[in-house]
Amino acid sequence: MPFQPIVSQRLYQQVANQIGDLIRSGEFVAGQRLPPERDLARKLGASRPVVREALVALEIAGLVEVRGGSGSYVKELGELVTEGPDAGPSPFELVSARMLIEGETAFVAASEATDAELAGIVETMETMRALMAAGEPTFETDRLFHARIAAATHNTVLPPIVVGLWDGQFAPMFEALSHRTRLQENQRATMRDHGRVIEALLRHDGPGARQAMRAHLAEVMRVLMRDYDADPSD
Structure with missing residues (x-):
């Protein structure tokens, strides 16, 4: 098995990848509202700020739409790159x-x-x-x-x-x-x-x-x- 490059990920990228995996697996489908940030933070074992950043990264990647006063919704099914969406520093x-x-x-x-x-x-x-x-x-x-x-x-x-x-x-x-x-x-x-x-x-x-x-x-x-x-x- 060839060596694989070590990729350093920001914490929000790791969380975004997990949410992306849930979308790809059908746990969340297009048009579905994602759980609130607090619930996601509890389920993923991450802080709420990191979850917020992950959702913003997914929005930038075109997978999630954040609707003010309503929540975050799956916008479309798509493939996340392996290292996750890097939208800059936390x-x-x-x-x-x-x-x-x-x-x-x-x-x-x-x-x-x-x-x-x-x-x-x-x-x-x-x-x-x-x-x-x-x-x-x-x-x-x-x-x-x-x-x-x-x-x-x-x-x-x-x-x-x-x-x-x-x-x-x-x-x-x-x-x-x-x-x-x-x-x-x-x-x-x-x-x-x-x-x-x-x-x-x-x-x-x-x-x-x-x-x-x-x-x-x-x-x-x-x-x-x-x-x-x-x-x-x-």
């Missing part, structure tokens, strides 16, 4: 990584940032506020806010790490999940949280800046877990 792992890293960058920036750097961070928030008022996208300015805080640590390794994690939001998985949970409609909370981070930075309050940044990203996590597939009859 959004929940991505945000968790940001909480770890950006909480500490905010902590360090609170003591290291110069007056000019603090002014630049404040400027990004003012620009975001103006863009919101005009109904314009705030992605680039939001990205710049986090990048400038990382740069204010004066550690040249941190800015590309922070920006790289932020850019993970443009992967198909994150984009699909943020669209489903209407993450972009949470801009007022984002502005509030950015303001709290800035207040701590201006006070040179490292622990406060860390807490404010982590709270900001915890809010992102909360929104990504917002219910959108509940069946009103459940």
Whole structure:
């Protein structure tokens, strides 16, 4: 028997494969509503965030349709590739990584940032506020806010790490999940949280800046877990 390449799978890919196998075996047929996320998580022995990511991956692959307020339905029968649908990094792992890293960058920036750097961070928030008022996208300015805080640590390794994690939001998985949970409609909370981070930075309050940044990203996590597939009859 020839050697087979070892394929590293994301956890949500493994769960997506199991659900795909159930679809192929006839356990779930086209048009059938899948069990709610909580039930799938219990049956598969996985966390609910991982199950949510798996369903989004299956939706991206064209096998599942998520209907807001109703649930997830089998869209069509099809073959999953052996390694499962890879739609990018896990959004929940991505945000968790940001909480770890950006909480500490905010902590360090609170003591290291110069007056000019603090002014630049404040400027990004003012620009975001103006863009919101005009109904314009705030992605680039939001990205710049986090990048400038990382740069204010004066550690040249941190800015590309922070920006790289932020850019993970443009992967198909994150984009699909943020669209489903209407993450972009949470801009007022984002502005509030950015303001709290800035207040701590201006006070040179490292622990406060860390807490404010982590709270900001915890809010992102909360929104990504917002219910959108509940069946009103459940």
